[in-house]
């Protein structure tokens with residue numbers, strides 16, 4: 001257990017998907033600078049339709065190092081945001097190890113560059129599965145831990161629907 005941090009997010013835990021590199025790494029470091037511990041979820045494996053290399057395990061380890069250099073804890077999890085069960089396991093592991101989740105950053109994504117009239121259905125579907133459904137699965141897996149923490153966040157009940 002590391003020493004309590006100062007900063008606006010001292011004592012909080014942030015889960016970030018796509019946290020191995022790029023904007024996800026930047027979010028992780030910035031949140032750690034403000035005192036948060038982080039859970040870094042990343043596929044760290046090729047994505048078939050992405051026309052470039054996604055992150056690798058060394059990228060994920062580098063983000064862990066950058067966060068730990070700020071004296072914050074970083075839990076690295078290799079998981080695919082298309083896999084709800086894997087995300088749920090990541091959340092359960094994070095709560096067991098870091099005690100709570102307060103912030104969710106659904107950042108993982110890929111970019112397809114094909115013109116719409118040339119893109120094949122598999123490429124389209126993979127992008128939707130990661131960028132759209134993956135964001136929903138991330139929130140679906142992680143948000144209950146925020147609500148159950150009782151320190152903020154809220155769930156939407158059908159009883160509160162407009163009418």
Ligand SMILES: NC(=O)c1ccc[n+]([C@@H]2O[C@H](COP(=O)([O-])OP(=O)(O)OC[C@H]3O[C@@H](n4cnc5c(N)ncnc54)[C@H](O)[C@@H]3O)[C@@H](O)[C@H]2O)c1
Nearest residue numbers: 018020021022023024042043054055080081107108109110
């Ligand atoms: N950089 C930009 O200008 C820009 C612009 C618009 C949107 N975005 C979006 O912002 C996010 C971050 O962009 P970036 O530039 O840092 O990209 P990036 O490719 O450097 O980082 C994305 C990360 O997501 C991970 N990832 C990809 N698919 C995954 C999956 N199925 N499950 C778990 N992890 C997965 C990758 O391994 C990578 O580490 C992406 O969603 C991207 O589409 C970026």
